[in-house]
Amino acid sequence: MMRFLLLFSRQGKLRLQKWFTPLVERERKKVVRDMTLMVLGRPPRSCNFLHWKDLKVVYKRYASLYFCCGLDDKDNELLALEVLHRYVELLDKYFGNVCELDIIFNFEKAYFILDEFLMGGEVQETSKVTVAKSIEASDMLQETMEEYMSKPAF
Amino acid sequence: MPAPIRLRELIRTIRTARTQAEEREMIQKECAAIRSSFREEDNTYRCRNVAKLLYMHMLGYPAHFGQLECLKLIASQKFTDKRIGYLGAMLLLDERQDVHLLMTNCIKNDLNHSTQYVQGVALCTLGCMGSAEMCRDLAGEVEKLLKTSNSYLRKKAALCAVHVIRKVPELMEMFLPATKNLLNEKNHGVLHTSVVLLTEMCERSPDMLAHFRKLVPQLVRILKNLIMSGYSPEHDVSGISDPFLQVRILRLLRILGKGDDDSSEAMNDILAQVATNTETSKNVGNAILYETVLTIMDIKSESGLRVLAINILGRFLLNNDKNIRYVALTSLLKTVQTDHNAVQRHRSTIVDCLKDLDVSIKRRAMELSFALVNGNNVRGMMKELLHFLDMCDPEFKADCASGIFLAAEKYAPSKRWHIDTIMKVLTTAGSYVRDDSVPNLIQLITNSVEMHSYTVQRLYKAVLDDISQQPLVQVASWCMGEYGDLLVSGQCEEEEPIHVTEDEVLDVLEGVLVSNLSSPITRGYALTAIMKLSTRFSSVNRIKRVVSIYGSSIDVELQQRAVEYNALFKKYDHMRSALLERMPIMEKTTTNGPTEILHTNGEAEPSVRDSKHPPNIPQPSSQANDLLDLLGGNDVVPVIQTELPTKPASSGGELLDLLGDLSLSGRMDVKCICFSPFLAIPPMTAYNKNGLKIDFTFERSNSNPNVSVITIHASNLTEVDMADFVFQAAVPKTFQLQLLSPSSNVVPGLNKGTVTQVIKVLNPQKQQLRMRIKLTYTHKGSSVQDLAEVNNFPTQSWQ
Numbered sequence: 001m002m003r004f005l006l007l008f009s010r011q012g013k014l015r016l017q018k019w020f021t022p023l024v025e026r027e028r029k030k031v032v033r034d035m036t037l038m039v040l041g042r043p044p045r046s047c048n049f050l051h052w053k054d055l056k057v058v059y060k061r062y063a064s065l066y067f068c069c070g071l072d073d074k075d076n077e078l079l080a081l082e083v084l085h086r087y088v089e090l091l092d093k094y095f096g097n098v099c100e101l102d103i104i105f106n107f108e109k110a111y112f113i114l115d116e117f118l119m120g121g122e123v124q125e126t127s128k129v130t131v132a133k134s135i136e137a138s139d140m141l142q143e144t145m146e147e148y149m150s151k152p153a154f
Numbered sequence: 155m156p157a158p159i160r161l162r163e164l165i166r167t168i169r170t171a172r173t174q175a176e177e178r179e180m181i182q183k184e185c186a187a188i189r190s191s192f193r194e195e196d197n198t199y200r201c202r203n204v205a206k207l208l209y210m211h212m213l214g215y216p217a218h219f220g221q222l223e224c225l226k227l228i229a230s231q232k233f234t235d236k237r238i239g240y241l242g243a244m245l246l247l248d249e250r251q252d253v254h255l256l257m258t259n260c261i262k263n264d265l266n267h268s269t270q271y272v273q274g275v276a277l278c279t280l281g282c283m284g285s286a287e288m289c290r291d292l293a294g295e296v297e298k299l300l301k302t303s304n305s306y307l308r309k310k311a312a313l314c315a316v317h318v319i320r321k322v323p324e325l326m327e328m329f330l331p332a333t334k335n336l337l338n339e340k341n342h343g344v345l346h347t348s349v350v351l352l353t354e355m356c357e358r359s360p361d362m363l364a365h366f367r368k369l370v371p372q373l374v375r376i377l378k379n380l381i382m383s384g385y386s387p388e389h390d391v392s393g394i395s396d397p398f399l400q401v402r403i404l405r406l407l408r409i410l411g412k413g414d415d416d417s418s419e420a421m422n423d424i425l426a427q428v429a430t431n432t433e434t435s436k437n438v439g440n441a442i443l444y445e446t447v448l449t450i451m452d453i454k455s456e457s458g459l460r461v462l463a464i465n466i467l468g469r470f471l472l473n474n475d476k477n478i479r480y481v482a483l484t485s486l487l488k489t490v491q492t493d494h495n496a497v498q499r500h501r502s503t504i505v506d507c508l509k510d511l512d513v514s515i516k517r518r519a520m521e522l523s524f525a526l527v528n529g530n531n532v533r534g535m536m537k538e539l540l541h542f543l544d545m546c547d548p549e550f551k552a553d554c555a556s557g558i559f560l561a562a563e564k565y566a567p568s569k570r571w572h573i574d575t576i577m578k579v580l581t582t583a584g585s586y587v588r589d590d591s592v593p594n595l596i597q598l599i600t601n602s603v604e605m606h607s608y609t610v611q612r613l614y615k616a617v618l619d620d621i622s623q624q625p626l627v628q629v630a631s632w633c634m635g636e637y638g639d640l641l642v643s644g645q646c647e648e649e650e651p652i653h654v655t656e657d658e659v660l661d662v663l664e665g666v667l668v669s670n671l672s673s674p675i676t677r678g679y680a681l682t683a684i685m686k687l688s689t690r691f692s693s694v695n696r697i698k699r700v701v702s703i704y705g706s707s708i709d710v711e712l713q714q715r716a717v718e719y720n721a722l723f724k725k726y727d728h729m730r731s732a733l734l735e736r737m738p739i740m741e742k743t744t745t746n747g748p749t750e751i752l753h754t755n756g757e758a759e760p761s762v763r764d765s766k767h768p769p770n771i772p773q774p775s776s777q778a779n780d781l782l783d784l785l786g787g788n789d790v791v792p793v794i795q796t797e798l799p800t801k802p803a804s805s806g807g808e809l810l811d812l813l814g815d816l817s818l819s820g821r822m823d824v825k826c827i828c829f830s831p832f833l834a835i836p837p838m839t840a841y842n843k844n845g846l847k848i849d850f851t852f853e854r855s856n857s858n859p860n861v862s863v864i865t866i867h868a869s870n871l872t873e874v875d876m877a878d879f880v881f882q883a884a885v886p887k888t889f890q891l892q893l894l895s896p897s898s899n900v901v902p903g904l905n906k907g908t909v910t911q912v913i914k915v916l917n918p919q920k921q922q923l924r925m926r927i928k929l930t931y932t933h934k935g936s937s938v939q940d941l942a943e944v945n946n947f948p949t950q951s952w953q
Binding site: 014019025029046047076082120 | 208209212234238248249269274285316320346389397438440513
């Protein structure tokens with residue numbers, strides 16, 4: 001299973017953090033710090049895999065964002081790259097040509113999309129179309145409430 | 155009160171901050187506003203406030219005061235509220251706090267909600283962060299949802315069940331009925347999560363594993379359909395249909411097929427098919443191939459399939475993509491033990507990977523190279539690895555050096571090659587060699603007796619050039635101290651002997667002593683080496699001078715050594731040659747043994763080690779005191795020493811310990827003190843009473859004329875065995891005595907056998923040997939004790 005998924009910028013600013021194992025705040029901060037240092041410190045054309053403690057770390061850079069996840073020893077690293085890529089594709093479909101700013105200003109949506117794709121560190125849905133439809137429907141549900149209340153939700 | 159600012163507005167504002175301080179100020183202001191809003195129990199804007207709080211939390215600011223608010227949002231009826239509430243719960247709460255338990259009821263209600271998206275969000279939260287208690291409470295609901303026909307909920311319920319099982323493994327049984335027709339689903343989402351659920355259950359329980367083995371044909375069919383079916387836009391990734399599902403099925407097959415012949419056979423065909431037909435131009439195809447290879451290697455596949463798998467890995471090694479190369483090296487490392495020959499075929503490619511630019515690949519290649527070294531390829535491989543050692547980054551050098559030492563030890567084709575290889579490592583990466591290598595190397599060098607002169611010559615030449623690498627200098631100093639005489643005498647069979655004078659050797663060692671580059675440990679080695687040369691060289695005065703200088707060294711360790719060595723020159727000069735003689739061949743023991751001596755100072759020094767108490771002094775000290783009492787007399791010293799004296803100055807005690815260290819403890823095969831009974835000393839009968847006869851036989855040590863070795867032979871002429879036989883002895887104060895373990899405690903009757911025991915006596919003052927002995931044994935049910943004096947020692951035994 002995936003233990004965590006982090007998104008951070010080239011300057012090390014955290015944009016998304018998803019934890020699939022229970023960790024206290026202090027431990028989470030340490031993991032984020034270690035991952036950021038390790039990944040940002042890699043020379044440009046290195047392979048996308050690292051070893052950290054007892055985990056395999058897989059990371060990929062998309063434009064100005066690093067997508068970084070920690071895996072168990074038994075997990076398939078090459079497939080993890082596909083998982084990260086799939087998430088990027090889902091974001092891209094939703095936001096239309098996604099960039100870092102989209103994720104900054106709509107971080108909660110990035111989480112919602114992630115929660116339709118992964119759960120408990122495993123892939124939940126392998127069809128891009130199905131995930132997109134679920135998000136759309138949930139958003140519709142939200143908007144309906146909005147209209148009912150005739151005030152902006154947030 | 156004005157409406158709280160909107161989320162995106164806040165984000166925009168915070169991003170305009172130019173300094174950290176400015177940002178902090180904005181955040182504090184907003185937090186204060188949010189806090190008062192929370193206090194007012196404002197339902198309308200709670201969602202907005204929590205969302206803002208979550209953003210600030212991501213920036214690294216504390217947000218714990220929002221935890222309860224998240225719970226209130228979860229309890230709200232609005233979907234928007236719930237969505238943010240659950241998100242906040244997942245980010246701000248962790249199972250260590252009691253607060254999260256308050257969620258349980260809300261989740262329970264939401265799991266039964268009429269809207270599937272509400273149910274979904276609840277399942278997601280439970281499946282990501284549910285604690286063990288929550289899982290226990292809600293497992294029933296999850297199980298119910300696992301049986302629903304709604305595929306959206308079913309797939310989520312399956313992963314939620316996986317989480318429940320991970321948290322509370324005992325609940326696994328409960329989900330078993332629901333798994334019955336999970337694989338009959340057409341929906342890929344449900345299929346995928348079902349396979350994950352089945353995998354989790356099989357990994358945790360051998361019973362489940364046995365139960366689910368019957369699913370192998372069905373899994374094979376599903377996999378086949380995925381491969382054979384035409385283009386499916388919904389699941390296609392670069393021409394491959396649902397690679398995520400394919401990989402998970404392969405992984406489940408691996409678990410089911412492991413150790414089971416029938417299952418393995420049933421999946422052979424499909425594995426071969428996947429292995430040969432998968433497109434390898436993109437990462438996704440290689441991901442599937444990778445999983446396939448792992449599965450083939452783990453199950454009981456036929457040999458043709460295994461070879462196919464290794465060849466795939468071999469092809470991976472040549473792939474341009476670094477990730478693929480890395481993955482291949484990792485997999486080969488896993489299989490090198492079981493399929494050694496197959497992996498050997500790719501050795502040259504693996505060795506080439508040592509030159510790769512990528513750090514992760516280099517490391518894997520190094521580990522794999524070491525695993526591949528064997529008797530046939532050791533010369534070639536070592537050449538490559540030594541080259542690698544030279545060129546690699548410092549982070550690799552220590553591991554590489556250790557690996558080379560290990561491999562050289564196992565597969566060295568000749569002693570000379572071994573020593574040369576060690577030399578090469580010491581000169582190339584001398585400062586990175588691990589500390590424990592030094593004693594290991596010294597032991598190795600000692601044991602290669604015929605190479606001593608060659609070794610010391612080469613080491614001498616190496617330190618002439620460079621004394622900065624501590625391990626090299628330590629080993630060299632030790633060798634020069636031990637074999638300095640060979641170096642100076644110029645005898646060397648392997649190589650052109652060089653002309654070295656005693657002074658030149660002492661120059662080098664003194665150079666090490668004074669150099670700033672030398673660590674304290676190295677200095678210790680050098681000083682002791684110089685001292686040892688006092689018995690091997692003739693320029694003793696120079697050595698005496700050096701030693702006395704260091705008697706006032708600031709370094710306490712050096713000072714102590716120098717003072718002791720000084721004492722050796724003066725008061726204990728008679729012992730010097732014995733103490734500093736050539737080291738014996740050492741057996742490598744894992745318990746306390748000669749390697750421990752080496753670790754501290756590299757040679758047998760007359761200082762005491764508490765841990766090295768000779769294991770074969772059986773009698774406890776109370777018995778010794780007994781003996782003393784019984785025998786009376788102030789001139790008698792108890793023989794048994796169970797505690798080693800701690801004052802290094804008492805020389806007699808040390809010598810005894812020295813003997814003990816080098817003793818015939820039963821672990822060492824080679825005796826250091828050579829015994830040759832060519833001076834045949836007549837045996838004598840020491841005691842003969844009540845059927846118990848004790849004879850003494852004698853041997854003298856060749857190397858130490860002050861040591862006599864007496865072997866007692868106890869025989870029993872009565873009909874009944876003598877059990878619990880204990881022999882004790884005491885000698886006058888001017889002597890030192892050591893008693894080794896007896897061969898047995900039972901002296902069999904009717905002379906059917908003897909009990910032997912060895913006594914070593916040190917008689918430096920060459921006085922007439924006298925001994926008092928005490929015997930205890932049980933005979934015919936009663937305990938017997940006797941004392942006797944032994945005075946009739948033949949003169950050759952002690953003179």
